[in-house]
Amino acid sequence: MAKIDQINVGVIGVGWVGGIRATACKKNPIIDKLYIAEINQTRQNELKKKLEPDVITDNWKDFVDNDDVNAVVISMTPETKRFPLVMECLEKGKHVFVEKPLAPTIREADEALQLAKKNNLKLAIGYSRRFDPRYAYMNKALKGGLIGEPVTCLISRHSTRELGMKITGRSNLSPASIAGVHDFDYILWAMQPRKPIRVYSQTSGKLFSKNSDNPDHQWCMITMDDGTTITIGIGWILPPHTPNYVQAFIEIVGTEGTLTIDDSHKDIQLSTIKDGIQYPMSSMPGEQIDHVFAGSMHEEINHFINAIVFDHPVMISGDEAKLVMQVAQAADMSVELGEPISLPRNDFI
Numbered sequence: 001m002a003k004i005d006q007i008n009v010g011v012i013g014v015g016w017v018g019g020i021r022a023t024a025c026k027k028n029p030i031i032d033k034l035y036i037a038e039i040n041q042t043r044q045n046e047l048k049k050k051l052e053p054d055v056i057t058d059n060w061k062d063f064v065d066n067d068d069v070n071a072v073v074i075s076m077t078p079e080t081k082r083f084p085l086v087m088e089c090l091e092k093g094k095h096v097f098v099e100k101p102l103a104p105t106i107r108e109a110d111e112a113l114q115l116a117k118k119n120n121l122k123l124a125i126g127y128s129r130r131f132d133p134r135y136a137y138m139n140k141a142l143k144g145g146l147i148g149e150p151v152t153c154l155i156s157r158h159s160t161r162e163l164g165m166k167i168t169g170r171s172n173l174s175p176a177s178i179a180g181v182h183d184f185d186y187i188l189w190a191m192q193p194r195k196p197i198r199v200y201s202q203t204s205g206k207l208f209s210k211n212s213d214n215p216d217h218q219w220c221m222i223t224m225d226d227g228t229t230i231t232i233g234i235g236w237i238l239p240p241h242t243p244n245y246v247q248a249f250i251e252i253v254g255t256e257g258t259l260t261i262d263d264s265h266k267d268i269q270l271s272t273i274k275d276g277i278q279y280p281m282s283s284m285p286g287e288q289i290d291h292v293f294a295g296s297m298h299e300e301i302n303h304f305i306n307a308i309v310f311d312h313p314v315m316i317s318g319d320e321a322k323l324v325m326q327v328a329q330a331a332d333m334s335v336e337l338g339e340p341i342s343l344p345r346n347d348f349i
């Protein structure tokens with residue numbers, strides 16, 4: 001049997017999502033040593049007990065400077081502070097997996113992609129929905145023509161105000177730029193080879209906007225080059241008791257059929273005398289249920305690790321990542337100007 005060389009991986013920022021990424025690394029037999037950088041001491045203590053990492057530090061430079069570390073997963077927040085880490089890791093020869101967005105601007109995304117190419121490294125972006133079987137099915141159904149030619153698509157995604165406060169508390173990125181990019185990514189992927197040619201977007205705000213510049217919701221309407229319309233709404237003010245933080249509904253209507261996905265996390269219902277009705281699993285980032293992971297992030301991390309050791313391409317290409325950034329940028333520009341924005345644009349950097 002062919003022998004596979006193990007690799008060592010570091011995870012920077014091991015909160016909610018980083019915790020899932022680090023657990024996936026811990027469970028992957030291809031990974032020998034697990035390094036963790038986390039600045040929160042309470043969280044560090046939890047991780048020491050739960051994951052028994054080989055190294056845990058509050059300074060990510062400790063292992064980025066270490067030649068033994070082959071790859072780094074960057075899940076720290078705020079998003080606006082992550083790009084220098086991406087570049088330093090790539091400069092020091094590490095493969096990189098980074099949560100979206102890849103970079104603050106398209107020019108910087110390009111710099112990172114070029115550096116990864118030059119140094120023969122994998123650079124993966126955390127568009128996790130592509131690793132959710134329901135979304136993978138949508139891609140397969142559309143590319144396979146199961147509903148004929150797509151005519152129109154509606155995606156409505158709302159998260160709780162608790163999550164909204166966490167996200168808006170760390171940056172002023174718009175709903176389209178921080179959350180909508182997930183939806184832009186998988187729907188543009190499923191619609192390939194069609195390309196977006198126009199974006200119109202509007203925001204509304206009556207809650208968060210009282211104390212900040214952040215809207216409560218953003219609708220984005222994307223027109224594709226074959227005339228298909230895609231309308232995507234992203235909001236973050238649902239009441240805190242909404243099951244599993246996020247609910248989404250997707251409806252794609254085509255010339256020969258319709259595909260709908262109810263991603264409201266209500267597929268499993270538990271009712272008890274003590275706590276009433278609960279919807280116990282399948283939250284958006286996923287969770288461990290005994291021996292299996294319910295969600296997409298373990299598969300996503302395993303894909304990244306396999307891409308490194310077997311030298312496969314990562315799932316999301318640089319051009320795809322930059323197209324998503326273009327659409328998000330067009331949506332924000334449309335809000336600012338109050339008019340549709342045509343794509344592609346050479347002045348988007």
Ligand SMILES: NC(=O)c1ccc[n+]([C@@H]2O[C@H](COP(=O)([O-])OP(=O)(O)OC[C@H]3O[C@@H](n4cnc5c(N)ncnc54)[C@H](O)[C@@H]3O)[C@@H](O)[C@H]2O)c1
Binds near residue numbers: 013015039099
């Ligand atoms: N792919 C998905 O479906 C998905 C879902 C939710 C969140 N996310 C993304 O994941 C990222 C993390 O979100 P989260 O909810 O886990 O946030 P979080 O606040 O729970 O975790 C971030 C962690 O980074 C740590 N940190 C901050 N600065 C650090 C530094 N310099 N060095 C080391 N650690 C540092 C913090 O202490 C914290 O524990 C965000 O960018 C978010 O957008 C992705």
